[in-house]
Amino acid sequence: MNRAPAPALLALHDREMREGARPDGPDDTVQRVGRVVRRTAPAHGWNGVVWSDLGADDADAAIAEQVAHYTALGLPFEWKLYGHDLPADLGQRLVAAGFTPEPDETLMVGEIGRLTLDAELPDGVRAVPVTDEAGADQVATVHERAFGDDASWLRRQLLDRLAAAPDDVVAVLALAGDVPVSAARMELVPGTGFAGLWGGGTVPDWRGRGVYRALVAHRARIAADRGYRYLQVDASAQSRPILERLGFSPLTTTTPYVYEIPGRASVSRQEEEEPARGGVRGPARA
Known part of the structure; x- marks a missing residue:
């Protein structure tokens, strides 16, 4: 190829x-x-x-x-x-x-067939698909613990997507025993060669143990099985070096310019991939 x-x-x-x-x-x-x-x-x-x-x-x-x-x-x-x-x-x-x-x-794109996808979750941690309200609740809980902001928007948005197009969204939890320690999503875009990685977040006690890297690999394998050629990521400064080690390449920068309306809730923002801290921007396209 x-x-x-x-x-x-x-x-x-x-x-x-x-x-x-x-x-x-x-x-x-x-x-x-x-x-x-x-x-x-x-x-x-x-x-x-x-x-x-x-x-x-x-x-x-x-x-x-x-x-x-x-x-x-x-x-x-x-x-x-x-x-x-x-x-x-x-x-x-x-x-x-x-x-x-x-x-x-940073907009980063990886050709799935050239990525390093051998990363595995740590011992005692397993990946579980999210398909229902209970799973969406756990995704929101991880987001709140990882980023310190309200994630009620995320729960609603994820449930909307699962109801409307369940084959086009892949949401996954990493569980240590029965405790959610990381969560991430992938959007498959029919008719294109791209799948997008969004919202990767890990709770503080589990950072630096390879969970984020393993969930990237997990989603990449699913995308490959479904016939997609590329993965795209809006990467934070924290996730970029991890993604580069996996084989992703930076293509350009992206900058969110936000227009707020006085008296209205803050803008719902697109997410980036963020394994460590900060950076996931409010209610967002997941």
């Missing part, structure tokens, strides 16, 4: 995962408005811009149009800016329009 060069792989990701974005759940809509693709979801879902192809002459008007759209719905939202997006000053234009940038993440 030939390895796709990085520019070609980035272009494929743009085409299939961003410009060709699909709804995440039964109540989501994806719209192409001019040179922008945006996702609109319930308040506990992820709302925002996933792709744009703008120039200096139309960027400000496109930004204003998205602000008007989400403000009319009363929804905070995120403009997910990639490092190669144009115009080059799009981030500055977003700030001028009232957006707040959050820490950069």
Whole structure:
């Protein structure tokens, strides 16, 4: 199997995962408005811009149009800016329009057939699939212990996905005995070559023991069995070195630019893979 060069792989990701974005759940809509693709979801879902192809002459008007759209719905939202997006000053234009940038993440992609997938869970720890409310409760509990924020949004979102498209989402818990110590998810995107890794989190007492690495390998094997070629990750600074050791390559940066509406709950944000601390951003596309 030939390895796709990085520019070609980035272009494929743009085409299939961003410009060709699909709804995440039964109540989501994806719209192409001019040179922008945006996702609109319930308040506990992820709302925002996933792709744009703008120039200096139309960027400000496109930004204003998205602000008007989400403000009319009363929804905070995120403009997910990639490092190669144009115009080059799009981030500055977003700030001028009232957006707040959050820490950069790294878009990393691994060709599954070339990844190192021999990582196993520590002795006494097993991987258990999440298929019901009890499992979703445990995923939310792990998230709250790992990141210190409320995860009621995550429980609702995961249950929505399991009900609407159970074959397209893989959620897994790592249990030490009967105690959940880590959780992670994977989204399979039919009609593309990509599966996405999201929301990897491990409770403090179990960090540094290889649990996160093993859950990456576990999900990669499932994706391979289902015919997917690539895994994509929005990686935090903590997860990037682990993923590089597994064979993932950085393609570009991503920066969440968040637009809040006064008096409304904080924006529901897309997650990154975060084995250690911080970084998973509020209610999110899982």
